[in-house]
Amino acid sequence: MVDASRVRTLTERALDNFDNPGTSVAALVRQAQRIAVLRHDYGAQIRFVYELTDLQGNDKRDIPAITKARNGLAALIGAQEAEREEIRQFMRYQRNREITSKTVLVQSIDQIELHLMQIQRVYDDSVVPSNLTPIDTYFFAKDMDAAQAKLLPQLQQGRDILAKVRQSIHEYLIETESELDAGKTESSFFDQVQMRINDALNKYAPVAAQRFIASQERVSTGGSEDISHALTSCRRMMESLADSLYPANNEVIKGGDGIERSMSEGAYKNRILQFVAESVGKHKDGKVLKATIAEISSKLDALLSLANKGVHDDATLAEAHTCVIQTYLLAGSLLAIADGTSYLMQDEDNTASV
The missing domain is CATH 1.20.120 (Four Helix Bundle (Hemerythrin (Met), subunit A))
Structure with missing residues (x-):
């Protein structure tokens, strides 16, 4: 059985602080993962582990936390249904990470946030020096605009992914709160x-x-x-x-x-x-x-x-x-x-x- 009061406290705290400035999306995912573990929500656990894991060059079948959640599912609903549920969760993860119809960003959510901060810093630090000649100022500004134009799509892609993941976490927390209000302590x-x-x-x-x-x-x-x-x-x-x-x-x-x-x-x-x-x-x-x-x-x-x-x-x-x-x-x-x-x-x- 689940410690309902503990789950409720964690859920309410996550929702109350959800829009606090400085709260990273990665932190929100980790909070949701903790709630999913406490509620034995193995399906959600799988999706959140995907979000927190760098899948580049890694076999997702060999991630210990995924294996543990998969086995928990299999113990409850059988191997075939567990595999179907894992596929459903991976598809939800993939939809949040799609850049194009053929490209999916599989870095961890921490890495995406860090990379986005670095790109934003480079973009913001692009300033034309004041001591240049007019002709040098022209060419420097032209090159800078071209460099910023290349960075803009990366900034937009990162922001879109973070927004999708953030929204999916909010939906999960709201759903959890609703189930707790209905007396459903387990998922x-x-x-x-x-x-x-x-x-x-x-x-x-x-x-x-x-x-x-x-x-x-x-x-x-x-x-x-x-x-x-x-x-x-x-x-x-x-x-x-x-x-x-x-x-x-x-x-x-x-x-x-x-x-x-x-x-x-x-x-x-x-x-x-x-x-x-x-x-x-x-x-x-x-x-x-x-x-x-x-x-x-x-x-x-x-x-x-x-x-x-x-x-x-x-x-x-x-x-x-x-x-x-x-x-x-x-x-x-x-x-x-x-x-x-x-x-x-x-x-x-x-x-x-x-």
Whole structure:
């Protein structure tokens, strides 16, 4: 779940200071990106990362922040729909950067602003010296006018791009404020994909779905006892998910790291990781599989640590919010693996497995 008060504060501050002199467009983009991250608006995150990144000579598929947002999308809505959403966001970015029908300026927004300032400085500093002869003054002024005429299109192009990006950020902030006023703390995009995860939960782990609903209801009250119950519900949800995806047995399985692990009833983390290893291992090489297991293992450890605070410590409402939403997102990732729609379930030829 999202810390609604924090998102609202950031959104209102960004809008209130939007027209302040000296506020760069790059700063506005970074503010919008921060809000998009907090609201789990992966689509907007992708577009804002494009705006802040110099794409000259870079493969946009290898930008870590883009990859992270893309994977977040894929975990929620499947690899193919995530790719379509990324294309939509890139097209929006490209429309703001078009100079001609065949030319797109792909420098970062910081670089564009800096370059524009430099050009403006050169343009403004073009002054005819006062100590020249009339004929020299004539030719100097003529050359200066020609140089300024060459700079004018660059100035106009830069200003147009900054104006388009600036307007798109304002529209995003206004839309966010409107959704917050309507009680939608998560992004509207996230609201749409919740149905997919809920359907998958009901299909693969109906008990887990019930426990997640219980955790949501409890954390919304904000009481210390209810926060504790919400955190416990998160742990139980992961247990139920493990029972559905990889039921307990008496086996002891050696992992890729050479360590033997029990697949017993209480070892639900081991069973979740074994499910990932066996499912993803059919489609990805050892390096990708190892990184995937390490990432999911780290997320599980973090969630279990938070969930256990409900038993041993006094957890805060913010920690409970974090635990609930991150449990939900991790469940979405695991269920996407289960139904074959995860980006991890695509073979090297990018053909999704059936």
